[in-house]
Amino acid sequence: MRLTNHLQLPHPAERFYRLRSIFLVALALILQGCAEKQVRVRPWAAAIAIRPNLPGLSVDTQLESLAAAAPDLSLELPSLPSPLSLNKQPMRPRVPAQLAPEAAESRKPPAPSLEPELSPQEIAAAQQQLNQSTAVAQKNLDAAKGRSLNPTQADLTSKVTAFLQESKQAVREGDWTRAKNLAKKAEVLSQELAASL
Numbered sequence: 001m002r003l004t005n006h007l008q009l010p011h012p013a014e015r016f017y018r019l020r021s022i023f024l025v026a027l028a029l030i031l032q033g034c035a036e037k038q039v040r041v042r043p044w045a046a047a048i049a050i051r052p053n054l055p056g057l058s059v060d061t062q063l064e065s066l067a068a069a070a071p072d073l074s075l076e077l078p079s080l081p082s083p084l085s086l087n088k089q090p091m092r093p094r095v096p097a098q099l100a101p102e103a104a105e106s107r108k109p110p111a112p113s114l115e116p117e118l119s120p121q122e123i124a125a126a127q128q129q130l131n132q133s134t135a136v137a138q139k140n141l142d143a144a145k146g147r148s149l150n151p152t153q154a155d156l157t158s159k160v161t162a163f164l165q166e167s168k169q170a171v172r173e174g175d176w177t178r179a180k181n182l183a184k185k186a187e188v189l190s191q192e193l194a195a196s197l
Contacts, residue, residue: 118176126176130167133183137164140190144197156193160186 118126137160144157163186170179 123176126180130171130176130180130183133180133187134164134167137183137186137190140194144193147197153193153196156189156196160190160193163189 141157141160144153149157163182167179167182167186170176170182
């Protein structure tokens with residue numbers, strides 16, 4: 001009997017197609033690369049939220065290398081005082097509420113007078129100068145009454161009046177020097193007013 005080979009060899013063209021298919025599949029697998037190292041394409045909008053995956057040492061290795069590179073420093077802290085030895089200050093007393101300005105003024109002692117003591121002759125001379133200056137200032141104010149005044153003249157009139165009132169107040173307080181000086185200021189300003197009319 002004759003033995004025949006049941007296995008038939010494929011046709012050379014068929015063999016070429018099979019080899020080519022196997023080669024292309026192998027080439028695709030090789031070019032695709034490892035699954036870990038595949039480059040994943042992400043949109044730019046998500047680029048901010050992605051952290052880079054840096055190749056390098058593992059976390060344990062990095063910590064060991066940092067520990068080895070760090071200098072050996074010994075930190076000596078002073079011992080804390082015991083809580084029993086702390087000196088606690090007593091609470092500050094509460095300050096009573098401020099009184100109303102009227103009540104505070106009534107409780108104040110009168111301010112000491114810094115004016116010099118005048119002799120009776122000096123008081124008489126101050127009274128005479130006060131009366132003369134007041135009379136001149138009042139005469140000039142009367143001359144300005146009933147006239148239409150410009151803003152500068154109206155300002156001078158109000159200043160003269162204020163100085164005369166303060167002078168009268170100083171007379172009531174017995175401060176003749178201050179009263180004489182205020183009346184003199186009123187006189188000078190009133191003369192300036194009379195000159196501008």
